[in-house]
Amino acid sequence: MSAARPIDEHIVLVTGGGRGLGAHIVRAVADHGARVVINYRSSAAAADRLAADLGANALALRADVTDARAVRAMVDTAAEHFGSPITTVVNNALPDYSFNGDHRSHLDDLTWEEIDAQLRGVVGGALNTTQAATPGMRAAGGGRIINIGTNLVHNPVVPYHDYTAAKSALLGLTRTMSHDLGPDGITVNMVSGGLLRTTDASSATPDEVFDAIAAATPLRAVTTPAEFADAVLFFLSPWSRAVTGQNLVVDGGLVKN
Template sequence: MRLSEQNVLVTGGARGLGAAISEALAREGASVVINYRRSEAQAKSLAERLGPRVVAIQADITDAASVARLFEEARAVSGGPVHAVVNNALADFSFDGDARPKLGDIEWTRFQQQIDGALKGALNTIQAALPAMRAAGFGRIVNVGTNLFQNPVVPYHDYTAAKAALLALTRTASNDLGPDGITVNMVSGGLLRTTDASSATPEAVFDMVAGFTPLRRVTTPAEFADAVLFFLSPWARAVTGQNLVVDGGLVKG
């Protein structure tokens, strides 16, 4: 199914990377559902700017009932089912290496918050999307990961553990859902220049990362979004269970 024929839900789609993904989808003619939790003004402003095929709908993805309502509203507004889900929402987090809790001090509640946002949130959206995807014999699920579980240059313990668990779900789900015509993949970035979450990162760190990267620059949200579009497009129809690292070549494989 071409992107222009799809209804795509982007969780956390109003700000930062999520906004870049929403913009890229709208540019390619997809119908986009921008999910937000608290960023109502940003979500509605973005939807208005991107055109009549883009809507903003509030829901807390960690709550299954809220997600069920999200899918019902999305169908009512778009006139059809959600064909694809981009699990991008990020629980409150800041990439600030100096302020991060160290392993000897970090509390489990921080792990739980990230696991709920990344893993539980993705599970809720996948389960809500499954009936319509199975009925259509078509579905696309793209999870947003990180290159930190391959190269933990900054040990963000809670965030990295949650994204590693999401990669495991990506691979098991791809095996489970493949017979239904549903692909499940992950796109993993490094430090992005710049999102709300990376705004606390010092410029010197951006420059250092750029120096170690083959392309000699830090990946932008727009460049990351283009890779997400690949997995949603017909070009990736035989690709599932994969983790594509999009970081300018910093991490291999």
Template sequence: MTLPLDHQTVLVTGGCRGLGAAIARAFGREGARVAINYRRSRDMAETLAAEIGPNAVAFEADIRDADAVRAMAGAITETLGPITTVVHNALADYSFNGDERDTLATLDGAAIAHQVETAAIGALNVLRVTTDTMAADGFGRVVTIGSNLVQNPVVPYHDYTAAKSALLALTRTAAAELGPKGITVNMVSGGLLRVTDASAATPDAVFDMIAQNTPLRQVTTPEDLADAVLFFASPWARAVTGQNLIVDGGLVFG
């Protein structure tokens, strides 16, 4: 079974700014009903929903809190209809600044746990409250957001990259379990995006260096990555699951 994008109800976690906002706009552009999840930024989320149109609504929940996620899913279903599609984009607070990153000498376990709590445990909380309905309907699409740093840790952001590695593993094991129920689970992994809140502290020289090392000679934008997310949710990806698509202008091959 497949559903066109304009028949889908899409939950975008961390959907009110940066990449999440670009993903929400992309689904809205295609006619989907869009649930914009936010944790703190109510005004920003509601402004984005108004921009997208009447089929977009903002919903508050800290995805690390299983009860809050369950309540949010119920509110989305009541307002927009059953959730058919999940994009897990939420990111724990982070700044990509190589000069100020933790090294192995300064990193502690709490920093890794903090990242994993949003990336992997947050994903689990969302999957647990959405996939039963997807399975009953015989259709579901889950797209997680990863990082090309897992394949190419050009800057060793240990805590962030460890969490995205855990999310990639969960993406693949979830694909194996949910596939027989008609649910696909895939990941889209970007490189450094120009520009999001997380990359705002990145010096321009780093963006320029990355651009010169990609075959396309450009840094990926949030809009570039959002379109790849649409592919995995679309009917054209109906036979694709458990995959990690790297969208970074060709900086990382494979």
């Protein structure tokens, strides 16, 4: 079954894989021999450079994850290119967002449009990729869905209301999907990080915020994107074959889940 398949036998779709955390996840799975589909929406140049750097085992494909038809076409193109279906989806794509609490809407001026944009991108995108990829996973004997979350669901210390609400909903979807897909040998888990040092999304974060987080963390350091990507590999590996419906928080121990 795919649930016990070695990493180098997987075909992995990473949404939002052209830059930031997604690119680190792409490199991590490629370094362990997996074939990888680098999904992007607007980062064509970065995704193409990454694919060229990784060679024949990487394919960059554009699709807006909120567009179900485009996602299905991407999944079909990947399967045709590699000669096998996608067996792992990493739902990492995020609508445009700046992680700077000083510039985010607070409750008094928060709009439904802001929340809806995050829900459509985070939850709607994960639903689209899962629905497109699971038929191929069933045919392959199983697979992995790995959703990217946030420790703000457990410790909402900054007013990212829209982002945190969407990731909370994604955690709920992770758990309900694990029940539906478990009989097919498909595991569904979440890896949740805190502020990462540094990605495109966190580049606007003031240094004093990073320093305060490091001081409050048992490891006295802010987690890096590469360290976070290592945890994603666990859910892709055979070692997690009996784990599903879980949320692993990777933030140096700042939040105890």
